[in-house]
Amino acid sequence: MKVKPVNHAKAAEAFLEDAPHLTFHDERLWDMRQKRDQQMHLLPEWQELRSRASAIKEHTLANLPEYLEQFEANAKKNGIHVHWAADGAEHNRIVGEILEKHGAKSLIKSKSMVTEECDMRAYLEPRGVVVTETDLGERIQQLDGQMPSHIVVPAVHKLVPDVARIFAKNYNTDPNDDSPQSLAESQRMAARPVILTADAGMTGGNFLVAETGTFVVCTNEGNADLSATVPNLHIATLGIERIVPRMADMGVFVRLLSRSALGSPITQYTTHFRGPQKGGEMHIVLVDNGRSARLGMEEFWTSLKCIRCGACMNTCPVYRRSGGLSYGAVYSGPIGAIIDPTFNERKYSTLPFASTMNGSCTNVCPVKINIHEQLYKWRRVLAEHHELPFVKREIMHMAGKLMGQPTLYRTAINGTEVALSSLPRFVLYNWLNPWGKHRELPHPVKQTFHSWYKKNRLKGKEESKGGKA
């Protein structure tokens, strides 16, 4: 099947045309990056924490089957039903069956990127299950029919008036009342009755602890705790890479997570789920969906260390100026650009190029994923797999040939000396327009360095070692 690659550049261009949204988006995320820096400066052991977190994750991933089995055994002892899903379809089927068994028609859920990966709402809704997102940002995105644009702050690309418009359409509120307080209140009034009457609750999760068979959910709104505890049925969905060996490891990860994500010392709620509540039922679905395959990729397996804090997005100058939706994928930003191609190489072949490879993402990553180096490696892999646009491939091929032939190259460059109101031919070919759209071209010069050197250093110095007739 022919899949079209995501056109990030085009979507980003549209995003950039809206100045108020662009400015807010850039500044809001930059503010999160700065708050993260402040937290880092408060902890002298920050770099040691990063190293430990990275080491724990690498160890765990290297022994993933053992730890997952340990988790399963301990979780079962705790009275949790454990399910394994090889892919999104299996995940959705499992969740659907659990709900059906309980006759559940109304599901409230907290944020979960895995359910986005599996496109779960689209599966459940036609089967008569009403799914309600309870995270405010996620709910806004659900009502607007959009994917989350950021893994921590899903509606960060929206301004308050956008939310007022969406709520007016769905909750019959005043579209002109854009006070955040009244918007939050209208969401609360709309959500509470749904929460109180829901048949089932669903959460994602941040960590699975192998030695205890428990899992940890970190949120700020308390909605995950409501989703998990108000209905008697709690289903949690987590990727298999979320596991850590020991409860003591949480001391490392909890300290890093919210500091990296929002620049706050800890999330408002850090809940350890140990088993079903009295008279209730707890299920956990452990999702692979490409993770095992990624674990086998020598250059890319460490992307599985990710704890989904979003710090790489907040610091990414490209992400801040293009918005998460421009990536056309569940995971956006730098981390998205290195994991999305594992889901669909052709569709996401453009994303590793939606980066300047500046390396800031790697520096802020709390688990030390070498994101910008993986972006570089992905470019090679994609070129080898013929996933580059034809024009780019041809230009690089021609440029590569030219650069290997000094005489031809010099002829091309010298052409620019004569009429240097334009770029050299090889650059000019096909590239001039994009450069000049929002930028002036370099100014013409009288002579190249090469000519200057010949005139000023080689005259009367025919024996120059570097020179050649």
Add this chain to the structure above:
Amino acid sequence: MKIGLFIPCYIDAFYPNAGIATLELLEKLGQDVDYPLDQTCCGQPMANSGCNSDAAAAEALFVRNFAKYDAIVMPSGSCTHHVRDNFDAIPQTAEVQHVRKNTFELVEFLHDILKVEDFPWAEFPHKVGLHNSCGTLRALRTASMSELGEPFFSKPMDLLSKVKGISFATPKRPDECCGFGGTFSVTEEAVSARMGLDKVRDHHQAGAEYIVSADTSCMMHQQGCAERGGVPIRFIHIAEILNGARS
């Protein structure tokens, strides 16, 4: 020590003054410098686009040109980064390894190898904003990186501080990428140009008359953005200031 001078293609064609200043500066410091005439490119544009095998001819030529030198010096952080860290389209012979190990960006060469103490001829009575390219900052590590919270250091700032009359403007986001990114500047031109405009505005608002950098490729892009966006700021390569340019 015999030095081979590499002048990247865009400096050769568009910013020869940066190349001339580099050569003159090294000569003033008593160095024995050759400029091999057959040079073209280090291979970075092809390699960064993923087309690594297309970089092979450029890399092989680079080694042919420079293997005989004790040190290869270039006024470009990103080209140095390519040669040092990613130059693997060709077999890694002893010759290739010699070249990769002995290639230096100008600032690190002046700061770490020659350990230059002063530039008595240099005077630059202007307020400048220093732009560290991502290659110099996060790959060559010529300055401290804000993301890591490490103690402040800056090799380019150390060198510039020895110039009479110079003063520095401090932009709000000194470590933010300017958006050049090689082919990114054309394949993602809208984001690239916006990043460039934000970068030059940041320096301008901090009071910089000039943006100074060890990387002309970033400045070529920034200058284009500043001119189109009407931001009155000038650009100069660090070699020109250290070589004694007054404006």
